[in-house]
Every structure is written in structure tokens, then in C-alpha cells.
Amino acid sequence: MKKHMQVRKRRRVEAGARRARRRGAVVVQVAIAMTALMGFSALAIDVSMMYNARTELQRAADAAALAAASALGDYSQGDALSNARALAADFANRNTVLTAGVQLDTSDVVFGRAAINPATGKYDFTETETFPNAVRVRARRTDGSPSGAVPLFFANIFGISSTDIAAQATAVLVPRDIVFVLDLSASHNDDSSLRSYKLTEIDNYEVWRHLKDVDLALSPKTDSIGFTSSVSVMDNGDGTSRITINLTSDGQSGTPALSHVTFGLPADAQAMAQATAASGGGYPVSIGLDPTTGVSGLKFDQTSLGAGGTVQTEWFSFSVPNNSLQALSLGVATKAGGLKDTSVQYNLAPGPLLGNMNTWGTATTGPGWNFASDPGLVRLPKGSAWTLTSAFASQTLLQKGYGQYVSSEMNVINSSAYDSDTAAYKRRVRVALGLDRWKSGKPGGQAGGNGDDKIDAGELEPLIPYPSATSNPATFSKKVGGSWDNFIDYVINSGSSMCRYNPDTGYYGDPGLRYRFGLKTWVDYLQEKQVGDSVSPGLAGAPTQPMGAVAEATKLCIDVVEELDGDDRVGMASYGTYGYGPSDKPANMSWLVEDFEAVRSKVDKLQAGMWTSYTNIAQGIDKGRAVLMAYDHGARREAAKVMILLTDGNANQTRVNPTYDEAQARVDTEQAARDAAALGIQIHTVSVGYSADQELMQTVAEIGRGEWFHAEGSIASYRAQLESIFRALGGKRPVILIQ
Numbered sequence: 001m002k003k004h005m006q007v008r009k010r011r012r013v014e015a016g017a018r019r020a021r022r023r024g025a026v027v028v029q030v031a032i033a034m035t036a037l038m039g040f041s042a043l044a045i046d047v048s049m050m051y052n053a054r055t056e057l058q059r060a061a062d063a064a065a066l067a068a069a070s071a072l073g074d075y076s077q078g079d080a081l082s083n084a085r086a087l088a089a090d091f092a093n094r095n096t097v098l099t100a101g102v103q104l105d106t107s108d109v110v111f112g113r114a115a116i117n118p119a120t121g122k123y124d125f126t127e128t129e130t131f132p133n134a135v136r137v138r139a140r141r142t143d144g145s146p147s148g149a150v151p152l153f154f155a156n157i158f159g160i161s162s163t164d165i166a167a168q169a170t171a172v173l174v175p176r177d178i179v180f181v182l183d184l185s186a187s188h189n190d191d192s193s194l195r196s197y198k199l200t201e202i203d204n205y206e207v208w209r210h211l212k213d214v215d216l217a218l219s220p221k222t223d224s225i226g227f228t229s230s231v232s233v234m235d236n237g238d239g240t241s242r243i244t245i246n247l248t249s250d251g252q253s254g255t256p257a258l259s260h261v262t263f264g265l266p267a268d269a270q271a272m273a274q275a276t277a278a279s280g281g282g283y284p285v286s287i288g289l290d291p292t293t294g295v296s297g298l299k300f301d302q303t304s305l306g307a308g309g310t311v312q313t314e315w316f317s318f319s320v321p322n323n324s325l326q327a328l329s330l331g332v333a334t335k336a337g338g339l340k341d342t343s344v345q346y347n348l349a350p351g352p353l354l355g356n357m358n359t360w361g362t363a364t365t366g367p368g369w370n371f372a373s374d375p376g377l378v379r380l381p382k383g384s385a386w387t388l389t390s391a392f393a394s395q396t397l398l399q400k401g402y403g404q405y406v407s408s409e410m411n412v413i414n415s416s417a418y419d420s421d422t423a424a425y426k427r428r429v430r431v432a433l434g435l436d437r438w439k440s441g442k443p444g445g446q447a448g449g450n451g452d453d454k455i456d457a458g459e460l461e462p463l464i465p466y467p468s469a470t471s472n473p474a475t476f477s478k479k480v481g482g483s484w485d486n487f488i489d490y491v492i493n494s495g496s497s498m499c500r501y502n503p504d505t506g507y508y509g510d511p512g513l514r515y516r517f518g519l520k521t522w523v524d525y526l527q528e529k530q531v532g533d534s535v536s537p538g539l540a541g542a543p544t545q546p547m548g549a550v551a552e553a554t555k556l557c558i559d560v561v562e563e564l565d566g567d568d569r570v571g572m573a574s575y576g577t578y579g580y581g582p583s584d585k586p587a588n589m590s591w592l593v594e595d596f597e598a599v600r601s602k603v604d605k606l607q608a609g610m611w612t613s614y615t616n617i618a619q620g621i622d623k624g625r626a627v628l629m630a631y632d633h634g635a636r637r638e639a640a641k642v643m644i645l646l647t648d649g650n651a652n653q654t655r656v657n658p659t660y661d662e663a664q665a666r667v668d669t670e671q672a673a674r675d676a677a678a679l680g681i682q683i684h685t686v687s688v689g690y691s692a693d694q695e696l697m698q699t700v701a702e703i704g705r706g707e708w709f710h711a712e713g714s715i716a717s718y719r720a721q722l723e724s725i726f727r728a729l730g731g732k733r734p735v736i737l738i739q
Contacts, residue, residue, distance in 0.1 A: 049098070049150070050165060053097050053150050053165050054165050054167060056095065056096065056097040057097050057102065057139045057140070057141060057165055058139070058169070059095050060091070060095035060096075060097060060102045060139040061092070061138065061139035061167045061169035062171075062737055063091040063092070063094070063095050064087075064089070064091045064092040064102075064137040064169070065088070065136065065169040065170060065171035065737065066091075066735050067087040067088060068084040068085065068087050068088035068091075068137060068171070069084070069133075069135045069171035069173055069735045070087070070173075070735045071083045071084040071087050072084055072111075072133060072134075072173055072731075074728065074731035080731075081111060081129060081132070084109070084135060085109050088104060088108075088109045088137050089103075089104050089109075092104050092137070092139055097141055097147070097150075098150065101147075102139045102141070102147055103145070103146030103147045104137070104138075104139070104146065105145070105146050107138075108137060108138045108140065109137055109138075110127055110135070110136040110138075111128065111129045111132035111135055111136075112128055112132055112134050112135075112136065113125075113126050113128055113131075113132055113133050113134060114133060114134035114170065114172040114738060115567070116638075122738075123170075123172060123738040123739075125170055125738075131564060131565045133173045133564070133565070133566045133567075134170060134171065134173070135171055136168065136739070137168070137170075137171075138167070138168045139168075139169075140164075140165075140166045141166070143164055148162075149162035149164050150162060150164070150165050168739065169737055169739060170737065170738050170739035171735050171736065171738070172736060172738050173564075173734070173735055174639070174640045174734040174736055175566060175567040175568055175636070175638070175639045176566070176568045176569075176639055176641075176642050176733055176734070177568075177569050177592050177635055177636060177639040177641050177642065178561065178568060178569070178570045178571070178592075178642045178643075179570070179571045179572065179592070179624045179627045179642070179643050179644070180554055180557075180570070180571070180572045180624075180644050181572075181573045181574065181575065181620045181621065181623070181643060182550060182554065182574045182575075182606065182646055183550075183574070183615065183617075183646055183647040183648055183649065184574045184575065184607075184609070184610045184611070185575075185576050185577075185608070185612075185613060185614060185615045185648075185649060186531060186608055186609030186613035186614075187608070187615070187648055187649045188546060188547040188608035188609070188648055189545065189547055189607075189608035189609070190506070190648075190691075191546050191715055192207065192527065192544045192545040192548070192715070193497060193527050194497070194498035194509055194513060194520070194521070194524045195497035195498055195500065195507050195508060195509045196508050196509075197366060197367070197369055197498075197508060197509065198367050198501065198508035198510065199367070199508040200366065200367075200713075200714050200715055201365070201714055201715060201716070202364060202366065202715070203363070203543075204365070204520060204523045204524070205350075205351075205360055205364065206543045207523050207527075207539075207542050207543055207544055208350070208351035208352070208360060208519055208523055209350045210351075210539075210541070210542045210543060211351055211352050211477050211478050211480065211538050211539075211542070212347065212349075212350065212351045212352050212476060212477065212478070213352070213471070213472065213477060213478050216471060216472075217346065217347040217348075218347075221332075221344045221346075222250075223332070223343055223344045224341045224343060225256075225334055225336050225339050225340075225341050226252060226255045226306075227247055227248065227249055227258060227306070227332075227334050227336070227341075228248045229245055229246065229247050229248075229332045229346075230245070230246045231243065231244070231245050231330065231346045233325070233348060235322070236319060239321065239322055240276075240320065240321055241325055242276075242317060242318070242319050243317065243318055243320060243330065244315060244316070244317045245315070245332065246313055246314070246315050247261060247305060247314050247315075247316065247332075247334075248312070248313040248314075249305050249306025249310070249312050250306070250311065251306070251309060251310055251311035254309075255309065256336040256337030256338075256339065257303075257304045257305060257306050257307035257308075258303045258304065258306055258334055258335070258336045259302070259303065259336060259337070260300060260302065260303055260335050261299070261300050261316065261332065261334050262290040262295045262298065262299040262300075262333040263297045263298045263316070263330060263331065263333075264295045264296065264297040264330060264331025264332075264333060264398070264399050265296070265297035265298055265324075265328070265330070266324055266395075267391070268324055269328070270287040270288070270296075270297060271287065272318075272319055272320055273287065273297075273318040273320055274286070274298060274318075276317075276318050276319040277298060277300070277318045278317045279300055279314065279315065279316045279317065280314045280315045280316075281303065283300040283301055283303055283316075284302060285299065285301070286298075286301070287299070289398075289403075290333065290335075292340060293334075293342055294342065294398075294401035294402055294403060295331050295333040295342055295399070297331065297333075300316055306336075325348050325350075326349055326350065326360060327353065327358040327359045327360075328347075328348040328349055329346070329347055329348070329349065329353050329358065330345065330347075330348050331344065331345050331346075331399050332344040332345075332346070340401075342400060345399065345474075345476075347476035351519070352467065352472075352475045352478075353476065354435070354464060354519065355396045355434030355435045355463060355464040356378075356392060356393065356396055356432070356434035357433055357434075357517060357518050357519050357522065358519075359375055359376045359519070360519050361374040361375045361376020361377060362375075362376065365520070371512060371513055371516060372512065376519055376520055378392075378432075378433075378516070378517055378518060379515050379517075380428075380429050380433075380515055380517055381514075382416070382419050382422075382425050382515070383420075383425075385414055385415060385416050386413070386416075386432070388410065390404050390405045390407070391404075392432075393405050393413060393431070393432055393434070394434075396434030396435075396437075396463050396464065397434070397437060397446075397463070400437075400463060402437060402446065403445075403446070405438075405445060405446070406444045406445045408440075408442045408443070408444075408445065409438065409440045409442055409445045409446065412453050412455060413438070413455070415453070418454055418455075423457070424454070427457065427460060428455055429517070430460070430484060431455060431460070434463060434464065435462070435463060435484055436460040436461060436462055436463055437461040437463050438455050438459055439459045439460075439461055440455075441459070448461075466482065466483050466484050467480055468480065468481060468483070477538065478538025479536070479537050479538045480526055480530055480536040480539065481529075481530035481532070482525065482526065482529065482530045482536075486529070487521075487525050488517075490521075490524075490528070491516065491517055491525070492514060492515055493514075494511065494514055496528070497509060497524075497528050498510075498513045498524050498528070499514045506691060526539065527539075527544055531607060531608055531609035532607075532610060532611065533588075533605075533607070533611060539607045540605045540607050541603075541604040541605060541606065541607070542607060544608055545715045545719075546688045546715075546718065547606065547607060548719075549688075549718060549719040549722050550646060550688065551603050553722035553723050553725065553726040554603050554726065555604075556723055556726050556727060557644070557726035557727065557729055558570055558596050558599060558600055558603075559730070560726075560730030560731060561596070562596040564733075568639075568733075569592040569594055569634055569635075569636070570590070570592065570593065570596060570599050571592040571593065571599070571628075571634070572589050572590040572599060572627075573589055573620060573624040573626075574588075574589060574606075574610075574620065574623070575615070575619055575620030576609070576610065576611050576612035576614060576615070577613060577614040577615075577616055577653055577658055578611075578619055578653075578658060579616055579618075579619030579621075579623035580611065580623060581627055582627065587602075587605075588602055588610070589623075590602055590627075591630060591634045592628070592633065593634055614653045615647065615649050615650060615651055615652050615653060615665075616651070616652075616654075616655070616665070617645070617647060617651040617665070617669045617672075617696075618651065618653075618668035618669045618672040619655060619658070621643070621645065621669065621672040621673060621675075621676055622655070622672055622675075622676075624643045624676070625643070625672075625675070625679065625681060628642075628643065628679075628681055629641075640682070640733070641679070641680055641682065642681070642682050642684070642706075643676065643681055643682070643704065644684050644685075644729055645683055645686070646685070646687075647685075647686075647687060647688070647693070647697065648687070648691065648692050649692060650662060650665075650691070650692070650693045650696075651665035651668070651669045651693065652665050654668055655668035655669075655671070656668075666696055669696060669700060670696075670699060670700065670703060673699075673700045673703040673704050674703055676704060677703050677704045677705065682705050682734075683700055683701060683703070683704025683705075683706045684704075684706040684707050684708075684709070684729055684732070685698070685701040685704075685706065685707075685708045686709045686711065686725055686726075687709070687710045687711075688710075688712065688718060688722065689711075689712050689718065690712055692712075694708075694710055697710070709725045709729075711725060
């Protein structure tokens with residue numbers, strides 16, 4: 001019994017020992033398992049952190065590449081590449097990785113050009129800093145990078161303290177199809193019409209210069225005797241200019257030798273011309289009226305050019321004050337045997353010359369302009385006596401080889417005795433302005449009339465035909481519309497726009513401009529009454545405002561697009577009372593093309609009121625949309641669609657069957673914008689001047705997911721603003737990630 005109890009006790013001890021040994025084994029196993037589990041946990045945490053870091057780095061690289069690429073097209077803020085690098089660094093830093101911004105170094109931002117490979121349908125990237133259209137950005141957390149490697153936590157157990165992680169993104173500027181939709185309503189020259197001179201400074205001197213037919217003015221000319229002349233002018237740099245004339249005989253045996261030549265010059269230039277005269281043959285010179293040809297100027301005598309029927313060329317030269325050039329019509333009067341010719345004229349003035357209206361006067365007009373003392377204007381009121389001098393009234397007569405009006409003739413010209421008859425008054429004005437010659441028949445005066453004290457219609461001989469022909473050698477003007485009588489009617493009409501002052505209705509002229517004749521009022525007459533492609537082709541491309549500033553800004557925008565070399569295409573549409581696209585006006589509007597010079601040349605042909613007068617913005621948007629969607633005329637499905645819409649006024653024509661209805665026109669314009677936006681077209685809008693409907697333009701831009709810009713102030717001010725706006729628009733390009 002006792003032995004049995006001892007056995008059972010021993011067995012219990014042994015069993016307890018075995019249980020203890022088993023518990024120890026489990027503890028060891030658990031300890032070993034816990035170590036492995038903790039290792040896996042550390043690995044999982046570090047892997048998760050690395051995954052998050054990689055995601056955050058990719059996000060930073062994407063943001064930096066997109067931001068940098070968006071700057072590649074904007075040269076308005078300085079060097080585009082420097083700005084792109086700065087933006088890449090800024091956006092990378094804003095996008096944190098493990099709570100810290102990503103730092104880039106120079107090698108992390110690479111510029112290049114990206115283009116779709118037709119074989120693969122994917123973009124190929126080539127490194128270049130010459131007009132790049134793409135940016136590749138590398139965001140790094142690596143050993144040696146500015147941000148350093150990514151630190152690891154639990155991996156330190158295994159002796160791994162950090163890891164390298166990097167991400168890369170490439171963004172490219174998307175090619176654009178761009179259409180300019182320009183306002184060509186008649187109001188697009190209001191800022192350079194005298195109706196606005198009390199509101200802003202006007203420089204119509206440049207419009208006058210534009211109207212000169214330069215090729216005709218200085219082209220070599222042959223007179224009726226057979227002598228051919230050519231003229232050149234060189235600025236001496238001291239307030240004077242040197243005029244040189246080469247005169248060539250025709251070599252015909254029947255052409256007599258040149259006995260003398262007289263160059264018609266205004267009285268204020270003759271003394272200097274004589275003092276500085278020179279010629280190849282050293283011929284004697286004199287000044288004043290040449291009794292043989294009737295031309296007043298500088299005479300070279302005893303020339304004998306072409307004697308013996310030979311072809312000979314001789315040069316004649318002299319200097320004149322530069323201010324004389326402002327109104328200089330140089331005559332070349334030849335005398336050979338019993339023949340004379342006074343027909344050859346060269347216009348050395350900056351613009352066309354219109355008889356005795358040959359001086360521009362005050363360079364610019366503005367709120368402080370004193371028109372009463374402007375030397376370019378002469379006041380010829382109806383029903384009043386004038387005080388014109390023979391020197392003034394006879395300027396064109398002398399250029400044409402006729403003698404001056406004598407005092408008895410001037411008494412009639414200055415008299416208002418017959419002004420109750422408007423036709424008689426107009427004849428008096430035409431004579432005073434040198435447009436017609438009055439053949440009075442008075443003793444010592446112009447022969448041919450009845451000698452009474454009245455300017456009869458039958459006694460007038462046209463001296464200066466109105467420049468309405470294709471070529472106008474009498475004025476050296478490009479072709480414009482109108483007539484002298486209509487011009488006179490405009491100047492004497494108190495209701496003409498330049499004579500009205502009413503800011504509430506947009507008139508800032510002055511009643512005192514009535515009856516004032518000159519180049520300024522003629523240019524104003526053209527802008528207000530004779531605009532249009534078929535009426536006044538000479539006004540095409542003229543710097544009337546705001547049309548001139550808009551045209552220059554549009555060409556600048558095209559220049560920027562071309563310089564960026566971003567595979568963009570440009571086209572053009574417009575509107576007046578109706579919308580006009582390239583299918584309507586192929587010579588003036590454009591489908592989407594890569595020939596930027598062709599579009600620029602079309603811009604140079606534009607003028608305010610080109611075809612119609614009112615403002616149909618809705619149809620303009622429709623025509624622009626048609627250009628952007630014309631896939632059989634250059635439009636591309638893969639290109640971003642961009643419309644740049646401009647106006648200086650208010651929509652006033654309805655979209656369907658255009659009629660004047662401002663309220664409906666605004667509704668139609670917004671709907672046209674929605675229709676365009678539904679096709680993915682982005683619309684940027686630009687309003688110009690105080691009168692433009694800024695609210696509508698802002699709304700259209702919002703509908704079109706674009707930007708609205710506004711320019712106003714003086715002409716110089718909004719010209720600068722428009723240049724800045726269009727330069728920026730030229731660089732605003734959509735951006736996409738391609739890698």
C-alpha cells in the first residue's frame with residue numbers, strides 16, 4: 001500500500017515536470033513567433049509608408065509638371081523657362097511627402113518638345129530648351145537629393161534606416177485651334193473721330209499718312225515732252241532734308257534739248273533751296289516765278305540735256321526745311337524748244353495733298369485742342385466775308401503752272417454776296433481750297449470767264465479730282481469714297497458728329513468745328529461717312545481707333561502663337577450687323593491654318609464698318625464656332641478649341657433674321673455662347689472702351705469657361721492694355737499629363 005502510494009506520488013511529480021517542460025517550450029515558441037510577428041508588422045508599416053510616400057511623390061510630380069508646363073506659353077511675365085522652373089519648385093514644395101514639402105534641384109526639371117508618334121499614338125519626348133512645349137519633372141526622396149531619402153522606422157531592426165523613392169511626370173501644352181472673332185461694326189473708329197476729341201487724344205495724322213499712295217507718289221514719271229524724272233529724299237539730320245532729282249532725256253531725235261527745268265516749291269523753301277542748290281553740270285540757279293512755265297520755285301538754267309537726240313541723265317539737288325516737307329508737292333516743270341510741261345508732281349509730304357489743304361497742323365487733337373488756331377484748318381463760314389490772301393488761295397494754281405489770283409479776283413472769292421445760293425457758296429469754297437480753278441476773265445487774272453463779280457459754274461476748271469479712282473495722281477491718295485460736295489456738306493452741317501457735344505449719347509465734339517476745312521476734317525468725313533470695304537478700300541488697315549489697336553493686338557497674339565511653335569492653328573471670323581466667316585468673306589476671314597502670315601495679312605485689310613454697321617455678337621460667336629468645328633477646313637478633333645471674342649460696344653442685333661433689339665440680342669449672345677461651350681469651346685472675351693457692355697462680356701466668358709478682360713482709357717492706354725492682354729492670351733494653353 002505504502003509502495004503503491006509512493007509510485008503514484010512519483011508519477012505526479014514526473015507529470016508536473018513534463019507539464020513545466022511543455023510550458024517552457026510554448027513560451028519559447030511564443031517568444032520566437034512574437035519576434036517574427038513584430039518583424040512582419042514593422043515591414044507592413046514601412047511598406048505602407050513607402051507606398052504612401054510614392055503616391056504623394058507622384059502627386060507632387062504631377063502638380064509640378066502641370067504648373068511648369070502652363071508657364072511655357074506665357075512670355076508676358078519674363079523668361080518663360082525661369083518662371084516654369086520656379087512654378088515647378090513651388091508646386092512640388094506645396095505637395096508634402098510625409099508632411100514635408102518636396103525640394104527640387106536643377107536636374108529635376110527637364111524641358112523638351114512632345115509630339116504624337118503616328119505609329120504608336122503616344123507622345124514622344126525630346127529634350128530641348130528651344131521653344132519647349134513640355135516639361136518632365138522628377139520628384140525625389142533619395143539619398144543625396146535636396147529632400148533626402150525616406151526614413152524607415154521598424155526596418156531599423158534589420159539595419160535598414162532609409163529607402164530611395166522617386167516619381168516622374170511629363171506635362172505637355174495641348175495644340176490649340178484658335179479663332180479670333182472681331183467686332184467690325186462702324187463704332188470701331190469712334191475713338192479716332194473728332195466726335196471723341198474732348199474725351200481722348202486722337203492721332204489721325206497716322207490715318208492721313210496711311211492714305212498716301214506711296215508707290216504712286218515717288219514712282220518715276222515721264223512728262224509729255226519725253227523727260228523722265230525720279231526723286232529721292234535724305235534727312236540731313238539738322239532739321240533739313242536733301243532732295244535729289246535725276247532727269248533723263250528720251251534720246252528721240254525729235255525731242256528738243258532741255259533749255260531749263262524749274263522745281264516747284266513753296267515760298268518758304270525757296271531761299272534755302274537756292275543756297276544749297278547743286279547739279280551735275282553746275283547750272284545757274286534762280287528762285288521765284290518762272291515766266292515760261294508759270295511755276296514758282298527753283299530754276300536750273302542753260303541745261304541742254306538731251307542735245308543731239310541722245311539719252312542723257314543729269315542730277316539736280318537742293319535742301320529744304322523739314323517742316324516744308326509736311327506739305328510739299330514737288331513739281332518738275334520742263335522747257336525744251338517751244339514745248340513746256342508742268343504735269344509732273346511728286347508728293348513728298350507724309351500723306352495725300354488735297355489742293356490748298358496741304359498742312360496737317362496740330363499733330364494730335366485732344367481735350368485741350370484749340371481748333372481755332374490750328375494752322376491745318378481754315379474757317380470758311382457761309383454768309384460771311386472771308387479774309388483769305390492770294391498766297392493761300394493760289395497755292396495749287398502755282399503748282400499747276402497758273403498765275404496767282406489778282407486782288408479783284410480775291411475780292412470776289414472773299415465776298416459772301418451770293419451765299420444765299422448754297423451751290424454758289426460751295427463753288428466759292430472749292431476755289432478757296434484750290435480744288436477748282438476760277439477762270440474769272442478779270443484783267444490780269446485767270447482768263448476764260450465773263451469778268452463779272454460772280455463765280456459761275458461754267459467758269460470752274462477742276463484742279464484736284466476727288467480721290468475716288470483706283471489711281472489718284474492729283475492727290476497721291478489711295479481710293480476712298482465720297483465727293484468734294486459731300487465733304488463740304490459734312491463740314492457745314494451743324495448736325496455732323498464732330499460738331500456735337502452730348503456725353504449722354506456719346507458725342508464729345510464741338511459746334512465750333514463747323515465750317516472748318518482741312519485734312520483733319522476730311523479724314524473725319526471719311527471715318528464717319530465713307531467707311532466700307534467697297535466704298536473706301538484705302539482705309540483698309542488704317543490706324544483708326546479702337547480698330548487699329550485691336551488689329552495690332554491680334555497680330556501680336558498671332559506672333560506669340562507662332563513663336564511658341566506649339567502646333568497651333570489660327571482662324572478668323574467677325575461680325576457687324578451679321579456674322580461673317582471664311583465661307584462668307586474668303587478674302588478677309590480665315591479657316592484654321594498654320595500659315596500665320598496669311599492670317600496677319602488679312603488682319604491688315606480690316607476696317608471699321610467694313611460691310612455693315614451694327615453689332616451682332618451672337619452671329620459672330622456662331623461663325624467662330626463654325627470655324628472651330630470645320631474638320632474639312634483645318635480643324636482638328638484632338639486640339640483644344642479656343643475662341644477670342646472682342647467688342648467695343650453693345651449687342652444690338654438679334655441672332656435670327658437680324659433686327660435692332662438690344663434686350664433680345666443679349667439673350668441671343670448668351671445662348672450662342674452656351675451652344676459653343678457645349679461643344680467644348682473655351683471662350684475668352686475682351687471688351688474695349690467705356691461704351692462696351694462689360695457685364696455681357698464677363699457673362700459670355702463665364703459660360704465659355706474662359707477669362708474676361710477689359711481695356712479702356714486713352715487710346716495709348718488701351719493700346720498698351722490690349723497688347724498685354726493678347727500677349728497673355730497667345731500663351732494661355734491647356735495642359736495635360738502624358739506620362
